[in-house]
Amino acid sequence: MSLTLRPFTPADAPAVAALHSAVDWPVRSAESWRWLAANPARAPDFPIGWLAEDRGRAAFVGEFPQRFWIGEQPVLGVTGYSIIVPPELRGAAGRLIRKIMNRDDAALIYTLNANALSAPLYHRHGLGPYPEASNALKLAWMIDPVVAAGAGIVRRLWPDLSGRSGPERLMNRRLGRNSQLRLPPRVTPLEGFGDDWTLFWSRLKSEDRVLADRSAETMRWRLGEPDGTLSPVLLTYRRDGAITGFLWGQMAKMSRLEPPVLDIIDLVTLKTEPDAASALAGALIANAHRLGGAKVRLQVVSPDMLKALGPLARRARREGGWGHGHARFAPEHAGRLRGGWSPTPFDGDYSFCLRPVPAS
Known part of the structure; x- marks a missing residue:
């Protein structure tokens, strides 16, 4: 398998929609992709997701930036969302996670919404349980x-x-x-x-x-x-x-x-x-x-x-019952972040990744 990784573009929306449908996750509309791109914390060159491709098959992970405040000091936090890897691209998950983990401009990189299958992946990539006493x-x-x-x-x-x-x-x-x-x-x-x-x-x-x-x-x-x-x-x-x-x-x-x-x-x-x-x-x-x-x-x-x-x-x-919260902190901010961050679902992807009640 020869994987190619590249940033998500609006033209990729149908392929990502097919991935979402295959696992019965909400399919994001074109308007919703534009909304994600309009994130006030997002720099113009910051990808809103990554695709891993091999011979017409694709896997996906979203990348969501947020501005965090340590008192009056703003820092960048990044979480992944909607990681979907079909069976035929098994092994792509690690490559996609590393694409986010390799950022050197983030004070914290984390997920608060890992499922039971994906939770073990984050430990392998240097993220630890967070909040340590209640991440499950x-x-x-x-x-x-x-x-x-x-x-x-x-x-x-x-x-x-x-x-x-x-x-x-x-x-x-x-x-x-x-x-x-x-x-x-x-x-x-x-x-x-x-x-x-x-x-x-x-x-x-x-x-x-x-x-x-x-x-x-x-x-x-x-x-x-x-x-x-x-x-x-x-x-x-x-x-x-x-x-x-x-x-x-x-x-x-x-x-x-x-x-x-x-x-x-x-x-x-x-x-x-x-x-x-x-x-x-x-x-x-x-x-x-x-x-x-x-x-x-x-x-x-x-x-x-x-x-x-x-x-x-x-x-x-x-x-x-499983560790759904995992985080890695930049060394220069680790002490303050570990001592002062009490996340809520707002800090993660819950507000825009939950399956909405059908309009009908």
């Missing part, structure tokens, strides 16, 4: 246990579907109805990324921590992903009128045979607001059934987040 943990709050259990029944009744063809199962009429949320004191819907958001972001950066960029420009771009079907749930926690915490929830459906799940994409609060994380997550959980979710899920969990959620975390079901 996901939390889930069951909203409708009967429907969640129904997914297993459907898989047994229609084993030939394998979740890749046929009608969508376990849908419900509550999805997309924009029901009025019932929120506790201090929790309010986010009304936009204006001056109050800019103040919140400034206060976050002033704390001794490492944060993926959440500037108003970046947030407007991230929430403009064109392939989404249902509006996100954006909640703030406020004190004296000022934002002190933020949650982004997004409905997803992992396959045709799975029920809708309300994913927590981001949950970030000021360190001086210890009750905000549990209040925001609790508000989402309390409204999940009204919105059509069978469970609420948090797919990246740091030790700091476990502490912030308190009793709410202890009520959650532990999922995962």
